[in-house]
Amino acid sequence: MEIVRSQRQLAAAAAAASGGGSGAGALPTYRVAPQLEVRLEEFELFAIDRLRVLKGISDGLSRGKRPEEMEKLVSELWKAHMRHQDPAEALNKDIISHFVLRLVYCRTEELRKWFLSMENTLFRYRFRLESPESQRLLMSEFQLPYKALPHSEFEAVKDKLSQVARSIGQSASVESVFFKVPFEEVPDLVASRRVFLSKGYAYVAMSQVVSLVVTQFRCNISKALVLTNRKWTATIKEQEKDRLTPIVEALSNAYFGPDYSQPNDATEISPKDIDQLARTSFPLCMRHMLEKLRENHHLKHGGRMQFGLFLKGAGLKLEDALTFWRSEFSQKVGSERFDKEYAYSIRHNYGKEGKRTDYTSYSCQKIISATPGVGDHHGCPYRHFGEENLRAALNNMGVGGNALEGILDKVKNRHYQLACTMTFEATHGVSCDTGINHPNQYFSESQKVLQAKNQTVQSQLST
């Protein structure tokens, strides 16, 4: 892709001709970077529009929206931000914005993951909106080598296929076109038990083919992001340091806002303050885990990760973290076993062992989409608690009356982060316009509010 400062020639024709990944019609596969010239302003504007779409998808996912709702959301978002009267222009914008965001999101593992999963979701729902013919064309563009199941084989498993269909609430009349594929290629369908499995094969209905295509799509983009990252660090960053680099960097900040997942060097908390801070400033998910940790002197893996990284983000230093966790775990498993089995993973979270990546704390979206099992205490209480337990927990935080009912109402509509935001407002007596999207954000906003209050009190006292 070539970026020019002002005038631009051509566009759509080139995109289509160059295989800019324009697949069967409106849905491109982004396989090859387009030979396009793009104006610098568009470079940025297109990217921002696409970001709005991705951000909207990310919000939808964190509300736990169901597939049908997501489908609607995606198509609305796309219409709102990416539409153009001229289909060729629309296609250009689609392709350009995708490749620009690759540059923005290729640079760390965390960014790549986010981008990949949002692009993937976007592609999935756009694919579902395509006509059957263009879906088939896309399949062949991805070179998926599958033949429909022959009739005799189909008859042999027909009953099972119908049982699966009914188990996921579809009608019992079985679709007639199925593909038999290695189960490895449709992990999402396997995970949700939406396919019949036999001897290592998954029987994928035509209406589920999107999963096969998405697996392929994801795999392509994932590889491409790694390559882009290499190119970025090796050449582009330096070459473009006066032109694109500042834009790319601004773009990633513009959207993410302050990065709550990184420990804020200015604040530091110590183990002895944790209980006090939990009472005043931890979001419910973290209060709950602290309580369980104090009670059982143990937390399972998911809890140690979610809570441990949160504490790290809140400013608990490695040595203090070891002290804190040891003081609890040693009461249950003894300090020897703690040092042997658990200390490693804490150091690991701080980037002192293993791959030495400095792990970042979980966002609400990630926490909400967790699937806690028996004995687990992690996850987001607004999503994962039963109503009674949630009511009790909120009462414990001193939330009652109308505020409580309002919060529970948000929960019923699966607006978990809104519920959390309202809890924040009820307990702090201030409004929180940005909304809560990260537990560490909850914590630091809370601290800000409390410090401000302290100051007013002090200044009142001194006058």
Next chain:
Amino acid sequence: MGDERVEAMEIDAQQRQEVAAAVPDGFNADYLRIYYGKLFPYGDFFKWLAYGNDAKHPGCDQSYIGRRELSFTLENDIYLRFQSFDTAAELETSIKEKCPFKIDIGPVYSVDPAKRHAYAQSGNNVFVPVERELIFDIDISDYDDVRYCCSGADTCLDCWPLMTIVIKILDTSLRGDFGFNHILWVYSGRRGVHCWVCDSRARKLSNEQRSAIADYFRVYKGGENSLKKVSLTGPVLHPFLARSYTDVLKCFFEDKLLHSQQLFASEERCQKILELIPDQNVASELHDKWQGNRRSSISKEDVNAARWEQLKTTLQSGKHKTQGLRRCVEEIVFSYTYPRLDMEVSKHMNHLLKAPFCIHPKTGRVCVPIDPNNCEDFDPTAVPTLSQLLGELNAAGMQIDSENDWERTSLEKYIRFFRTSFLQPMLKACKEELETAYSAKLQQSKNTLSW
């Protein structure tokens, strides 16, 4: 059989006992040293982890076994990670010398894990796990809310059937649904079972694919804080769940656990089950009924069966066939019986799992393989202990007609099972795959040459 032989056997058994009594129960480094010196099956263990790459075939990957991480936990709790071995002899020497209280098996990495620091210098992520058996770890302590005989790490013959259920359900599905063939079940030595799926296809799964399989097996939702732990939706069950229910769960629940755990024997226990019924009216109807017949003539043994029948009739009567109640009987059975996996262990390649044939330091029992086809017969309280094995060794000390020392102990049947039912068929498959892959490669290079 002649009288002489009978006599000889009797003496033998008597002797075994006497000498066994001379080796006091327990677990310590001295015992362990003898075990590693005479009994641990190094050869089989190494052959397993080499997956055929230790042969002379030109298609073998000579670096394969050396990239596998083992980790040792020593007596004084020193934890040695990233141990690696190129030969069976190296492995044997190291284990004998270090005498680890626990051996864990990790993944196969891209490079020799012992030299990982050398690679770490050279940049981007070259030290990554590339292969790993698909593993499952099931702990009976995760079932504490549905068993009343024991808690925590303890187990007995009344609650062990929960582990039998796990083996039956997972084994059937891993073979039938996922098409895996080389599956090893191992007693964890104290409180559960481990499963190793060793097909090459399983070893090459990505983390995402591992998660998908673990999720396929998952019916528990909501963690500790939602009342209803199992939620079965949809008008019928997925074939896998339906089969699990009719073939395994229902029978184990009704024929075993209902009685052995006395699931309806007290007010509190009944209450727990009633909480799983979403319709308050139905629950209190049953509650009242049970209050009434508490004083009636039903004997203690029958109370569980009687109440269960009442519950089923009430829930399945036409009157209550509403949406929410339709699945309720099944949900209760699933809640009390369905396998509870430690999901994290299965989802990632780099989890460590204790090796088979280790000795559990708390119980002294050997982590022996379990035959999934006869898993009902497995009795955790009858698994040989370290001191028992040493006793048997002593007793058999005079005989010199066996090739291996373990042949003279009760470890024999477990090692033979490991060899014939797991190792040999698996190595045969590995060899075939290796040869096919190699000739495909040759073919390919021929094709490119003739171009």
